[in-house]
Amino acid sequence: MDLKSSERTDALRRELRALIADEAPKIPLRNGTRVVEDPAHWEAWKKWSARLYEKKFVGRSWPVEFGGVADNTPMDEFVVASELARSRVPTLLYFATYAAHAIINYGTQRQKEYFLPRTRNSEIVxxxxxxxxxxxxxxxxxxxxxxxxxxxxxxxxxxxxxxxxxxxxxxxxxxxxxxxxxxxxxxxxxxxxxxxxxxxxxxxxxxxxxxxxxxxxxxxxxxxxxxxxxxxGEGWKIATSTLAKERINTAAYGVATRNSMDDLIAAARKVKAERGLPDGVRHRLASLHAECEISNLLGLVIATREASGKPRLSDPPVAKMFFSNTNLAVATMALELLGEQGLYQESDPGAIERGRWPDMFLYARAYTIAGGSSEIVRNILSERVLGMPRD
Ligand SMILES: Cc1cc2nc3c(=O)[nH]c(=O)nc-3n(C[C@H](O)[C@H](O)[C@H](O)COP(=O)(O)OP(=O)(O)OC[C@H]3O[C@@H](n4cnc5c(N)ncnc54)[C@H](O)[C@@H]3O)c2cc1C
Structure with a gap:
């Protein structure tokens, strides 16, 4: 596995950082995939999504005639996804990728011509x-x-x-x-x-x-x-290929968890300065930090194996399960550490960081269910990867 960046990925990262600095909308983000409730924020998000397509940072694997990039690699896509997460800016409008994936692989020419451009410019959500x-x-x-x-x-x-x-x-x-x-x-x-x-x-x-x-x-x-x-009668085949893509994408969320871990460590420093840290917190933080790094690396493993043309069946479900468990553990630890004030939600006076920790805690369960629950992912691993008897 080649973990080194290349000139190509460095350039891509630089270009995306410049676009983010100039144009990323400054709208409040929530954990997970939740819509912004303010219509102005929603419009700003749609516009941003369209710009990411227009500048060919996303939709890179699409056919070139529909805006894709001829020499795109899975590593490029990972770099873009992780850079967007690292920069804490909105990513794409959800489900555009999955619908587009189905249309590109199974759709008619008419469907491609009608739906793909309108997906890229956010006309269709x-x-x-x-x-x-x-x-x-x-x-x-x-x-x-x-x-x-x-x-x-x-x-x-x-x-x-x-x-x-x-x-x-x-x-x-x-x-x-x-x-x-x-x-x-x-x-x-x-x-x-x-x-x-x-x-x-x-x-x-x-x-x-x-x-x-x-x-x-x-x-x-x-x-x-x-x-x-x-x-x-072909719906099952089309759906399963979409869901597999959903699990691969979820793996890129490892970067977002690493952001949260950084924030948790910053919060722990503050708690330490104000009232000292309880016993054992340092060790738990260290071990969670290691898990976040692993979660992030699992996303990179998927991209690297895909880029070398040797994807492994077990990688996306392992990464998805590992990420969702780690994400939940980070949120749980934050609430334990921050005490009562950490429980204040967005609208409560005195909420820490607009109530992001209770929000993350309550939302973290969703990742263990969406795109295949942890139990189902374990079934997939045991049956399809380990060859165990069917459920
Ligand atoms: C954040 C989020 C976003 C979502 N977005 C969408 C969306 O946009 N569109 C959409 O169509 N769906 C969406 N879903 C739904 C999601 O796909 C389902 O929630 C998920 O597939 C689980 O199905 P269920 O909720 O019916 O739970 P159930 O299937 O009823 O499962 C209940 C419990 O039983 C366990 N279980 C079920 N079967 C087995 C088994 N064979 N072995 C062991 N344990 C088992 C499950 O793990 C779970 O713990 C979303 C879910 C979440 C959390």
Missing amino acids: WCQLFSEPGGGSDLAALKTRAQRDGDVYRINGQKVWNTQAQMAGYGFLLARTSPDGSKHAGITAFLINMRQLGVTVRPIREITGTEDFNEVLFADAEIPVENRIGEE
């Missing part, structure tokens, strides 16, 4: 419509129906936990076109216009106080046949 009340981990059990009716499919059913669906213009949807055969076989992927009769989006207020997710209800919502991705 995406959400992911996979999970259902009875089908989260067991995604293949999904029941939302898509029934062909001439030139359209009629959609009926319910999705849940759909991040940013309240802001999205289009959704990347999995629905059942056939109840026959194996449960995986009857699933089809679609691109659905969220702003139409028959689509109801209901935000869900979470323990953090913000509305990250939604439930989405479909009552005879229409999708033109031309917005089906792939053939009927």
Whole structure:
């Protein structure tokens, strides 16, 4: 594994730093993937996302005719993702990458020509419509129906936990076109216009106080046949390749955890100066620091192996699990260390750093669930990597 930077990655990093210094919006960031509630902040984020595409820092692996970079490498992508995290600026609008990935790999030329440019310039914001009340981990059990009716499919059913669906213009949807055969076989992927009769989006207020997710209800919502991705019954294949990408991306979050660790050490210094540190804190901080470094390196391992054309099946799930556990441990330790004041939330007078620690603590569980819960990730590792008997 080559850990050294190259002239190429150094140049990329320098260019991105310059863009960040000049143009990154100064909007407050929350842990995780939560939307900003102020419409002006949201517009600023969309504009920033479009600039990152326009300057070809992101979407680099797309076909060149749709804005990609001919000699892009996974290492370039890792450098960009980690630099954005290190600089603590907004990254991309969520789910754009996954929908684009499906369109690029399985979409028609018309779909590419319509959706890809509009994704790059933020005209279309995406959400992911996979999970259902009875089908989260067991995604293949999904029941939302898509029934062909001439030139359209009629959609009926319910999705849940759909991040940013309240802001999205289009959704990347999995629905059942056939109840026959194996449960995986009857699933089809679609691109659905969220702003139409028959689509109801209901935000869900979470323990953090913000509305990250939604439930989405479909009552005879229409999708033109031309917005089906792939053939009927290919949805499972398309979804699993998207979810694998989601796990790879999550691995880049290791950098964000390292930022939080730096802040935790700064907070510990302050506590030490004010009232002294309890026994054992130094050792726990040191060991957490080591774990954050490992989490960060696991992201680099994925990029390096991909760049050398030898990706390893176990890397993304290991990195995802390690990151989500470490992230939770950092947040937990912060709350223990900071005492009562550390519990004050964003709106409480006297909150530390706008209440970022309780927010991070409450949100940290989400990472152990999103994109495949830790239990499911362990199942994947034991079955597909270690060859153990199926669950
Ligand atoms: C922050 C966040 C954002 C999300 N965004 C989206 C989104 O935009 N779009 C979308 O479609 N979904 C989204 N999800 C939903 C997410 O994909 C599901 O929450 C996840 O797949 C788990 O499904 P579930 O919530 O139905 O839990 P369940 O599947 O009901 O699981 C409940 C518990 O049982 C455990 N469990 C289940 N099956 C097994 C098994 N076979 N072996 C061992 N343990 C098991 C799970 O690990 C979990 O602890 C998001 C979730 C989070 C947390």
